[in-house]
Amino acid sequence: MAASELVFHTNPMSRGRIVRWMLEELGVPYRAAVHGYGAEMKSPDYLAINPMGKVPAIEHRGIVVTEAAAICAYLADAFPQAGLAPALDDPLRGPYLRWMFFAAGPVEAAVTARSVGGLPPPDKAGFVGYGSFEQTMDVLEMAAASASPWLLGERFSAADVYVGSQVDFGLAFKSIPERPAFTAWAERLRAREAYRRAKAADDAVMPPTG
Numbered sequence: 001m002a003a004s005e006l007v008f009h010t011n012p013m014s015r016g017r018i019v020r021w022m023l024e025e026l027g028v029p030y031r032a033a034v035h036g037y038g039a040e041m042k043s044p045d046y047l048a049i050n051p052m053g054k055v056p057a058i059e060h061r062g063i064v065v066t067e068a069a070a071i072c073a074y075l076a077d078a079f080p081q082a083g084l085a086p087a088l089d090d091p092l093r094g095p096y097l098r099w100m101f102f103a104a105g106p107v108e109a110a111v112t113a114r115s116v117g118g119l120p121p122p123d124k125a126g127f128v129g130y131g132s133f134e135q136t137m138d139v140l141e142m143a144a145a146s147a148s149p150w151l152l153g154e155r156f157s158a159a160d161v162y163v164g165s166q167v168d169f170g171l172a173f174k175s176i177p178e179r180p181a182f183t184a185w186a187e188r189l190r191a192r193e194a195y196r197r198a199k200a201a202d203d204a205v206m207p208p209t210g
Helices: 016-027 068-078 093-115 123-125 132-148 157-171 180-190 193-204
Strands: 006-012 029-032 057-060 063-066
Touching: 006 016, 016 068, 016 157, 016 193, 057 068, 063 068, 068 093, 068 157, 093 132, 093 157, 132 157, 132 180, 157 180, 180 193
Parallel strands: 006 029
Antiparallel strands: 006 057, 057 063
């Protein structure tokens, strides 16, 4: 692997779809390495990249980054010419990071807990970072409703890719409720050319069915 090469480790049935979309928004060259679930992701070679044995992961300039939110944030800063992350002295940097981490933390945790039947009873809500599923969805809806057209106003950013992917996936898999603010934002996201390119690329490497 050349020192400057960007390698993207993924599977089309994973959160790697988020990172693929991010890469397409950046418009930078990358090499996709598709890994199968099971033995392939648990192989010594891949575990040396991600000891968790899961995708997505990227290798770039000798650096390995895992976790979809971290990858999106890293890529946005690594390729500033794409304008997908506000600079450190930009007032929009705070809201950008707020929503990125809100989606990676409370939203991801609440949706997962509900999907596996692990939501806490109301009297234990204070023990989890998301409080309750309903509260988390209400705050996420507030973010979606403020996306006019994007989370940072007229400026599209990596936060739209990552947070928007949570909404997009949630609507598709019915793990988040259908609300007008969610569906309207998702429709705007799905209309982006980079989203469509990424979807086509992932769909092309989906395993055969039947």
